[in-house]
Amino acid sequence: MTSAIVNVYSNDHKLIRGRALLDTCSSANFVTEKFPNKLGLAKKKCSIPEGAMNDLSTVTKHVVKLKIRSMHNSFEKTLTCLTVPEISNLVPNEILSREKLRIPANVPLADPQFNVPAPVDLLIGAGPTLSMFYIGQIDLSTCGEDLCVQKTRLGWIIGGTPGSSKMHNNLVNCQITELQDSVNRFWEIEEGQPQNHFSAEELECDKHFQQYITRNKSGRYIVALPFKNNKEALGESQSKALKCLKSLFYKFTKNPNLEVKYRQVLDEYVTLNHMTEITDGIDGDGFYLPHHAVIKENSLSTKLRVVFNGSAKTNTGLSLNDKLMVGPTIQSDIVSLILKFRLHNYVITADIEKMYRQIHVRPEDRKYQRILWGT
Structure with missing residues (x-):
């Protein structure tokens, strides 16, 4: 009191x-x-x-x-x-x-x-x-x-x-509320992740994925972008992407080392065929992704990453992300994975290099993932 x-x-x-x-x-x-x-x-x-x-x-x-x-x-x-x-x-x-x-x-x-x-x-x-x-x-x-x-x-x-x-x-x-809550939390953790309850959009996104996923001759997966059913136009995005590119080039004049590393990243995209130059005519439809550098000096692998901004707004106030459905989280959470460590004597971990870039986007959806770049 x-x-x-x-x-x-x-x-x-x-x-x-x-x-x-x-x-x-x-x-x-x-x-x-x-x-x-x-x-x-x-x-x-x-x-x-x-x-x-x-x-x-x-x-x-x-x-x-x-x-x-x-x-x-x-x-x-x-x-x-x-x-x-x-x-x-x-x-x-x-x-x-x-x-x-x-x-x-x-x-x-x-x-x-x-x-x-x-x-x-x-x-x-x-x-x-x-x-x-x-x-x-x-x-x-x-x-x-x-x-x-x-x-x-x-x-x-x-x-x-x-x-x-x-x-x-x-x-x-007798104040036992805290003890009861603590015991409840203990058993919830021991039981692992409860049954998932997906939203209507998450279920629709999962259905879309199952319907359109394919594999090519080499075994790579090809997926379709999960667009929402609304018909509202995405809008014009090239001008904002161009403005961001000019700003990036200005930073290069102040920091030549940044330019070298940045070009190395995008050159690797081209070399690995994760990005291709558009040589045919370009229609007005599609979306241009602004991009910028994120530097993480303490990273052991990649100190500079190029981030493509799907949240950038077009002249209609919409972004590419606004037009796409968000799917459910389907991988196991970290607590469940750690609890499984108790079942075996040894644990093996592995890393898939550039995992997300190993998955192809179907050709008709690639116009929504354009970028502006110059040599």
């Missing part, structure tokens, strides 16, 4: 009320993901695993700095908080009887509504919590209870455990 209502400064220096828990065990400060958005505060990206936050574990994706101010005096403190989806369930878990606590009337409580279940916006860790304690404590214990009010710079907080025989009419609460 060690809750407190605090004022928190927003991005435009307004004071917004939030509900905080003062925790003498937590090694860090936490805030819900929604609260910084409400304050308009900037969040920095991070990835920090955290445990015992109402779940077995979670991953903190952002860190945010916020300044709190006491409701009762001019005390202010800046906190660095890790963001989590949720800090706890409603605190307390049920309404408590204030009358039976015998709280002195002249004690300004940090959370006047401490006895009413309410959500928590932030959790203040052990260091800041202990630094805000004042000398001053009133013992409210009766019949062996451990209950008191403690003076802090945020006001007086209620701490301890109220007697269940007086507070809850002989009802004893």
Whole structure:
């Protein structure tokens, strides 16, 4: 019940009320993901695993700095908080009887509504919590209870455990929700991936694949692009592709080494017959894919990749990806694969070089995968 209502400064220096828990065990400060958005505060990206936050574990994706101010005096403190989806369930878990606590009337409580279940916006860790304690404590214990009010710079907080025989009419609460959820998650992982439930589009895309897939004499698969049934025109795409190409050539003038590596990649496409030059007449139909370089210096195989952008919009506001159906995920997930490691003594892995480029697109659909390039 060690809750407190605090004022928190927003991005435009307004004071917004939030509900905080003062925790003498937590090694860090936490805030819900929604609260910084409400304050308009900037969040920095991070990835920090955290445990015992109402779940077995979670991953903190952002860190945010916020300044709190006491409701009762001019005390202010800046906190660095890790963001989590949720800090706890409603605190307390049920309404408590204030009358039976015998709280002195002249004690300004940090959370006047401490006895009413309410959500928590932030959790203040052990260091800041202990630094805000004042000398001053009133013992409210009766019949062996451990209950008191403690003076802090945020006001007086209620701490301890109220007697269940007086507070809850002989009802004893045992919080086993977390254990039950943990056991459920354990068995869900052990059982592997449940039966898939595909959407109507995923089923239609799978049907399209089965209907049009063929193999040529050398054994390579030939597939058809899974266009949706709508008849809306794709639109003109060449002008945007040309603009991107000019921008790319400008970068080449600033970075000749980039040009060398980029040309090597596209030359390999031609050498392996994964890309062919168009020599016949070109009609107005089709789609031109803008392309650019993605550099990954820590890659052991390919440090520079050429990415073809199927999401680029045409003059109608549509892209090639907008016109294509999205199929279901049919390969096994990583958890199922790892679980299979238990069945055998040895595991063999293999890699198919340029796997996606080993599959051909049928000739009538290749006009939707054109690019502009120059020597």
